[in-house]
Amino acid sequence: MAAALQLLPRVARAPLLPLLWGGPVARLASGMALAEQAQQLFESAVGAVLPGPMLHRALSLDPGGRQLRVRDRSFQLQQNVYLVGFGKAVLGMAAAAEELLGQHLVQGVISVPKGIRAAMEHAGKREMLLKPHSRVQVFEGAEDNLPDRDALRAALAIQQLAEGLTADDLLLVLISGGGSALLPAPIPPVTLEEKQTLTKLLAARGATIQELNTIRKALSQLKGGGLAQAAYPAQVVSLILSDVVGDPVEVIASGPTVASAHNVQDCLHILNHYGLRAALPRSVKTVLARADSDPRGPPSCGHVLNVIIGSNALALAEAQQQAEVLGYRAVVLSAAMQGDVKNVAQFYGLLAQVAGTRLIPSIAGASVEEDAKLHELAAELQIPDLQLEQALEAMVGDRGPVCVLAGGEPTVLLQGSGKGGRNQELALRVGAELERWPLGHIDVLFLSGGSDGQDGPTEAAGAWVMPELASQAAAEGLDVATFLAHNDSHTFFCRLQGGTHLLHTGLTGTNVMDIHLLFLQPR
Numbered sequence: 228m229a230a231a232l233q234l235l236p237r238v239a240r241a242p243l244l245p246l247l248w249g250g251p252v253a254r255l256a257s258g259m260a261l262a263e264q265a266q267q268l269f270e271s272a273v274g275a276v277l278p279g280p281m282l283h284r285a286l287s288l289d290p291g292g293r294q295l296r297v298r299d300r301s302f303q304l305q306q307n308v309y310l311v312g313f314g315k316a317v318l319g320m321a322a323a324a325e326e327l328l329g330q331h332l333v334q335g336v337i338s339v340p341k342g343i344r345a346a347m348e349h350a351g352k353r354e355m356l357l358k359p360h361s362r363v364q365v366f367e368g369a370e371d372n373l374p375d376r377d378a379l380r381a382a383l384a385i386q387q388l389a390e391g392l393t394a395d396d397l398l399l400v401l402i403s404g405g406g407s408a409l410l411p412a413p414i415p416p417v418t419l420e421e422k423q424t425l426t427k428l429l430a431a432r433g434a435t436i437q438e439l440n441t442i443r444k445a446l447s448q449l450k451g452g453g454l455a456q457a458a459y460p461a462q463v464v465s466l467i468l469s470d471v472v473g474d475p476v477e478v479i480a481s482g483p484t485v486a487s488a489h490n491v492q493d494c495l496h497i498l499n500h501y502g503l504r505a506a507l508p509r510s511v512k513t514v515l516a517r518a519d520s521d522p523r524g525p526p527s528c529g530h531v532l533n534v535i536i537g538s539n540a541l542a543l544a545e546a547q548q549q550a551e552v553l554g555y556r557a558v559v560l561s562a563a564m565q566g567d568v569k570n571v572a573q574f575y576g577l578l579a580q581v582a583g584t585r586l587i588p589s590i591a592g593a594s595v596e597e598d599a600k601l602h603e604l605a606a607e608l609q610i611p612d613l614q615l616e617q618a619l620e621a622m623v624g625d626r627g628p629v630c631v632l633a634g635g636e637p638t639v640l641l642q643g644s645g646k647g648g649r650n651q652e653l654a655l656r657v658g659a660e661l662e663r664w665p666l667g668h669i670d671v672l673f674l675s676g677g678s679d680g681q682d683g684p685t686e687a688a689g690a691w692v693m694p695e696l697a698s699q700a701a702a703e704g705l706d707v708a709t710f711l712a713h714n715d716s717h718t719f720f721c722r723l724q725g726g727t728h729l730l731h732t733g734l735t736g737t738n739v740m741d742i743h744l745l746f747l748q749p750r
């Protein structure tokens with residue numbers, strides 16, 4: 228337990244209110260105490276997937292320092308290791324890798340978001356920074372998650388490094404979310420601008436990350452296994468931090484070390500579906516036509532070891548453990564929450580209602596219809612790993628406080644021009660839902676936060692809400708529906724009670740999608 232609490236120093240100091248559930252102290256427990264615990268559990272989830280700890284779990288040197296161990300594989304070390312990386316969490320991953328590899332690391336090139344070094348320095352996160360005489364060259368680029376000239380230069384440097392390797396070398400590839408935009412290498416004659424436009428159009432028309440990255444792979448020299456091919460005959464080990472539901476290695480950062488299984492027909496189907504086929508630039512048509520007749524087929528990746536070293540599920544598992552230490556019955560609902568944010572919010576609202584009735588059957592709670600509606604909605608959302616029955620089972624009977632943990636990435640279809648993010652919008656919508664289903668004797672709190680610490684283009688990571696949200700807002704003259712109609716959740720939370728419902732962590736240096744926490748605490 229001491230070790231577990233090390234991750235959570237503030238939790239260790241906080242009074243363990245739920246342990247005293249049913250007693251007078253618990254009855255005095257305020258929403259703020261619950262909110263503090265929610266924020267601490269969020270931090271513990273993120274703490275489990277920080278670059279340093281993750282790297283050290285995945286990589287080790289044998290006692291003589293002659294072999295690099297990755298899972299159950301060993302690689303000979305003789306000052307023959309090269310490193311490349313691209314993604315939002317790669318700076319800290321590279322710092323941890325360089326520290327571990329020492330003199331065995333010959334050279335590295337990484338492509339990371341613009342301003343990340345300054346932000347980490349400013350936040351005092353020195354462990355995320357490379358040392359002054361690092362062998363790793365850093366390129367910053369892809370402002371606003373879009374490929375740009377800086378990212379293109381980085382991609383060229385990465386390609387050159389990979390192409391210069393021999394069969395005696397080992398290439399360590401560090402990959403995390405945001406990697407696609409940070410590694411643009413369009414196949415000529417496609418230009419960077421054309422690729423940028425196509426990516427933007429697909430995203431704006433609601434293409435999924437799977438669809439978007441299928442197109443990116445078809446138009447890129449390095450994605451879809453291209454980087455692995457460039458590094459051949461060197462051995463390649465890819466360490467991947469997943470930011471995609473289900474952790475598909477071929478999708479994350481467009482799978483630069485995974486042979487693409489898609490063909491031109493798949494691309495044309497996607498482009499057709501989003502009404503983009505007719506207006507395709509000639510260059511894109513040329514590249515797709517060439518790919519169709521390429522006798523070599525997709526790159527082969529037999530020399531590659533792809534390893535997922537961090538994921539949303541891992542973060543949730545840590546927070547679940549911490550919640551149990553705090554006396555909650557903690558259930559992981561899913562690490563793959565997806566779907567329209569409105570439906571996801573309705574789902575959490577109904578879940579709280581149904582769960583509340585199970586927790587204290589005597590209260591006027593959910594009806595049979597609401598139970599059925601919850602299951603219907605769950606089926607509609609098509610969440611692959613949803614443990615709804617298990618979660619509801621944990622709530623049967625008068626057994627104390629419950630914490631439901633989930634993760635993933637709901638979708639917001641932007642209609643207004645307000646300021647917000649996925650997590651703040653979800654929290655606001657859940658707050659509105661909770662108000663519709665008052666649960667007399669149970670304190671309910673919902674928190675949603677982006678594990679990277681930045682929710683959309685805002686400075687907050689997310690927000691937390693309780694059923695009293697709408698009435699508190701009304702008292703301050705804020706109308707929830709109006710803010711939602713403008714996708715203006717951040718402005719709403721900034722104004723509500725002086726911003727106390729906002730979750731502020733600063734940039735965390737990692738990225739495993741969003742974390743959702745739902746607490747039900749009988750009074």
Ligand SMILES: Nc1ncnc2c1ncn2[C@@H]1O[C@H](COP(=O)(O)OP(=O)(O)OP(=O)(O)O)[C@@H](O)[C@H]1O
Pocket residue numbers: 315372404405470638639640641644645646647648649652677679681682683684714715716738740
């Ligand atoms: N005003 C808004 N209200 C709600 N959501 C918004 C708003 N503006 C942007 N978003 C959402 O924020 C997301 C983009 O935010 P961000 O740049 O944090 O990317 P991300 O998807 O979190 O990146 P990653 O997946 O790499 O973490 C999009 O899903 C977009 O729909």
Ligand SMILES: O=C(O)[C@H](O)CO
Pocket residue numbers: 403404405406407408436440470471478479480481
């Ligand atoms: O970079 C990307 O492609 C997305 O973040 C998904 O990994």
